[in-house]
Each structure stands twice: as structure tokens, then as C-alpha cells.
Amino acid sequence: MNKDQRLLSLLGLCQRAGQLITGEELVLGEVRKQTVKLVLLASDASSNTEKKIKDKCGYYKIPVCVTSDRYALGQAIGKEARVIIGVRSEGFAKKIAALLSQ
Structure with a gap:
């Protein structure tokens, strides 16, 4: 599995x-409340x-x-x-960020 496939599977x-x-x-509402830990943008x-x-x-x-396209x-x-x-979970956010930074 390549990086994109792993990311999409994790999502x-x-x-x-x-x-x-x-x-x-x-998502913007949750950003204001600071309940999301990571935001993914197509x-x-x-x-x-x-x-x-x-x-x-x-x-x-x-x-x-910034990651894959909207589809x-x-x-x-x-x-x-x-x-x-928007990703609420701290654990998922860390895993996704680590995957994207590879």
C-alpha cells in the first residue's frame, strides 16, 4: 500500500x-471551538x-x-x-499528520 492508500484507509x-x-x-465552527486536532484540505x-x-x-x-483531491x-x-x-481524535490526527509528513 502506498502513502495515499494508507491515508485514505485511515480516513x-x-x-x-x-x-x-x-x-x-x-469544520470552521469546530475550529473556533478548538475541538478538531487536524484539518485536511483537498x-x-x-x-x-x-x-x-x-x-x-x-x-x-x-x-x-493539503492532500488528495475532493473525490x-x-x-x-x-x-x-x-x-x-476535520479530525477530532488526537490519536488519528497524529497518525495522519505523521503519514503525510513521510
């Missing part, structure tokens, strides 16, 4: 564990969305990782295309 596991939030407004997100997410997460000191992210969690995913 699926995280979704089944109920530790993901998707959708721009929902590589094909609009520049406006990317700036908004990175600015908000930067302010609240929540790491942001791969959506498929990994069993939903339609997803541009933004």
Missing part, C-alpha cells in the same frame, strides 16, 4: 469511529476556501494538511466529494 477507519467532521461551515479546493481555512486554522493553531477524500469516507475534513 475510512476514522469515519467509522465517528471522529470526522466534513463541510466548510461545520488539493483541488478553491483558492478562496484554501485561504479562509488556512487563516482560521492558523489563528487557532490547528494544523492544516478521493469523499470516497475514502463513503460520501460524495469532500473538500474539507
Whole structure:
């Protein structure tokens, strides 16, 4: 399994564990409450969305990782295309961040 496949598999596991939030407004709300530990942004997100997410997460000191396209992210969690995913679990967030930094 390559890095992308492992990431998408891990996201699926995280979704089944109920530790993901998707959708721009929902994720931004959770960022404000500081309940998410990591935010994943699709590589094909609009520049406006990317700036908004990175600015908000930067302010609240929540790491942001740009990864696969929206269709791969959506498929990994069993939903339609997803541009933004928030990870609530500290353990999953650390594992995903470590995987992305390889």
C-alpha cells in the first residue's frame, strides 16, 4: 500500500469511529471551538476556501494538511466529494499528520 492508500484507509477507519467532521461551515465552527486536532484540505479546493481555512486554522493553531483531491477524500469516507475534513481524535490526527509528513 502506498502513502495515499494508507491515508485514505485511515480516513475510512476514522469515519467509522465517528471522529470526522466534513463541510466548510461545520469544520470552521469546530475550529473556533478548538475541538478538531487536524484539518485536511483537498488539493483541488478553491483558492478562496484554501485561504479562509488556512487563516482560521492558523489563528487557532490547528494544523492544516493539503492532500488528495475532493473525490478521493469523499470516497475514502463513503460520501460524495469532500473538500474539507476535520479530525477530532488526537490519536488519528497524529497518525495522519505523521503519514503525510513521510
